[in-house]
Amino acid sequence: MEYEIKLEELAIKLFTIDAVKFGDFMTKSGLKTPVYFDLRVIVSYPDVMELITFLLYNSVRDSKCNHLCGVPYTALPVATLLSVQAKRSMLMRRKEAKGYGTKKMIEGHYKAGESCLIIEDVVTSGSSVLETVKDLVKEGIKVDTAIIILDREQGGRQNLAANGVEMKSLFTMTNLIEILVKHNKITQEMANEVKEYLRTTKAPSSTEAVDRASISFEKRAELATNQVAKQLFEIIALKKTNLCISVDLTSTAKILDLLEKVGEHVCLVKTHVDIIEDFNSDFVIQIKQLSKRLNFLILEDRKYADIGNTVSLQYLNGLYKIGEWADCVTVHSLPGEGILKALNGSTNGVSRGVFLLAEMSSEGNLITPDYTKATVEMAAKYPDLITGFVCQNKDTFKDPGLIQLTPGVQLETSGDSLGQIYNTPEKVILDKGADIAVVGRGIVAAKSPETQAVVYKNALWKCYQKRISGKME
Numbered sequence: 074m075e076y077e078i079k080l081e082e083l084a085i086k087l088f089t090i091d092a093v094k095f096g097d098f099m100t101k102s103g104l105k106t107p108v109y110f111d112l113r114v115i116v117s118y119p120d121v122m123e124l125i126t127f128l129l130y131n132s133v134r135d136s137k138c139n140h141l142c143g144v145p146y147t148a149l150p151v152a153t154l155l156s157v158q159a160k161r162s163m164l165m166r167r168k169e170a171k172g173y174g175t176k177k178m179i180e181g182h183y184k185a186g187e188s189c190l191i192i193e194d195v196v197t198s199g200s201s202v203l204e205t206v207k208d209l210v211k212e213g214i215k216v217d218t219a220i221i222i223l224d225r226e227q228g229g230r231q232n233l234a235a236n237g238v239e240m241k242s243l244f245t246m247t248n249l250i251e252i253l254v255k256h257n258k259i260t261q262e263m264a265n266e267v268k269e270y271l272r273t274t275k276a277p278s279s280t281e282a283v284d285r286a287s288i289s290f291e292k293r294a295e296l297a298t299n300q301v302a303k304q305l306f307e308i309i310a311l312k313k314t315n316l317c318i319s320v321d322l323t324s325t326a327k328i329l330d331l332l333e334k335v336g337e338h339v340c341l342v343k344t345h346v347d348i349i350e351d352f353n354s355d356f357v358i359q360i361k362q363l364s365k366r367l368n369f370l371i372l373e374d375r376k377y378a379d380i381g382n383t384v385s386l387q388y389l390n391g392l393y394k395i396g397e398w399a400d401c402v403t404v405h406s407l408p409g410e411g412i413l414k415a416l417n418g419s420t421n422g423v424s425r426g427v428f429l430l431a432e433m434s435s436e437g438n439l440i441t442p443d444y445t446k447a448t449v450e451m452a453a454k455y456p457d458l459i460t461g462f463v464c465q466n467k468d469t470f471k472d473p474g475l476i477q478l479t480p481g482v483q484l485e486t487s488g489d490s491l492g493q494i495y496n497t498p499e500k501v502i503l504d505k506g507a508d509i510a511v512v513g514r515g516i517v518a519a520k521s522p523e524t525q526a527v528v529y530k531n532a533l534w535k536c537y538q539k540r541i542s543g544k545m546e
């Protein structure tokens with residue numbers, strides 16, 4: 074009985090502190106939802122933490138597991154409290170592997186063959202729990218149970234069971250809603266809306282996912298974890314342009330003159346700083362001023378491809394000091410994860426981004442499907458750093474919070490004499506899934522770059538609108 078009373082008390086407290094909200098929201102995996110949970114706030118409420126610990130304690134006490142492991146980050150303090158109270162060892166899973174040599178994902182003392190109980194706050198598809206399970210299993214640790222606060226009843230239980238993990242939850246969405254109606258916190262009408270939503274919606278399983286191309290840029294800004302991606306989505310939505318201009322010119326005056334004319338029509342300006350003959354610090358000041366005044370971000374297409382230590386030096390030092398002025402840079406995944414660790418550690422707390430090259434537009438390039446897949450997997454370990462991918466296909470990645478940047482765009486399907494392949498705006502946005510199209514010579518070499526920028530901007534935007542309205546001819 075005491076358990077039931079405390080459970081109801083917790084439901085009301087979660088509602089009171091806005092850990093559960095009702096309205097019109099979107100989940101991380103891109104699904105519309107009338108109810109939203111943000112349990113990150115619970116750390117600020119010791120009484121809520123105490124109640125949660127009380128309610129989960131018996132499951133921990135009765136478990137034979139050697140260790141507890143909270144899914145980062147929200148469940149970490151909950152797991153810590155349970156570990157102390159139940160006197161059970163805790164392990165910690167890193168979100169990204171430790172630098173320099175050791176690729177350790179699990180911290181703490183453990184032996185292969187031991188077992189671990191997972192603690193999580195909210196489960197939708199179960200993918201976050203499964204990521205933690207995967208890293209523990211790699212270390213030889215057995216996992217067969219996850220205890221969680223709330224089951225959204227959208228397929229997570231089934232996904233976990235399919236992977237051999239039983240899920241035990243304090244609340245299901247249905248019974249949480251019933252408690253809130255009982256205590257007059259929400260109306261029966263709202264409860265019915267949530268129930269209808271549950272009846273008709275199922276989260277993507279770990280193998281299916283939403284089509285990111287059908288989600289608006291405004292919504293995708295909410296789903297981005299990298300701050301540059303978020304900002305870029307917001308600029309695109311505000312300026313109604315998904316055009317990136319590639320300013321492949323060799324003099325600073327020409328670049329600044331061009332940007333003065335086309336800057337208002339683009340969301341992103343892509344530079345190749347090493348082709349500029351008179352690069353100087355005044356140019357940096359001026360291009361940054363333009364980027365603020367005309368509201369675009371700067372991508373230095375440096376295509377880093379060396380060991381981490383060298384890339385860190387290349388990023389911060391030398392003539393160009395790219396890290397000081399470029400919002401984001403392009404990077405090859407070829408050298409391995411060290412390159413991302415290096416850049417992650419070189420941003421000095423400033424929001425910066427990385428576009429990883431997963432595919433190229435040039436004929437006969439040596440990138441294989443396996444390389445592309447491994448690149449996308451590598452990126453998943455650095456959600457705060459990765460802005461998106463330079464790639465050519467909509468199936469290359471699924472995460473709606475990331476951006477597909479596609480070069481090789483002109484108004485006619487064609488190519489150049491050195492292997493560049495061009496596709497039209499329609500083809501890259503509607504068929505190939507590009508979010509931002511990169512246009513270089515199509516604008517730079519035009520008689521009136523400004524007029525041509527408007528032509529590209531309008532063509533690309535029209536395709537994007539067609540794409541999200543679902544009217545694909």
Ligand SMILES: O=c1ccn([C@@H]2O[C@H](COP(=O)(O)O)[C@@H](O)[C@H]2O)c(=O)[nH]1
Nearest residue numbers: 319432433434435480481493512513514
């Ligand atoms: O796969 C890739 C990656 C990068 N690029 C770059 O984009 C521009 C394209 O210029 P165009 O004049 O429109 O051909 C250029 O700076 C390349 O370095 C690419 O083309 N393909």
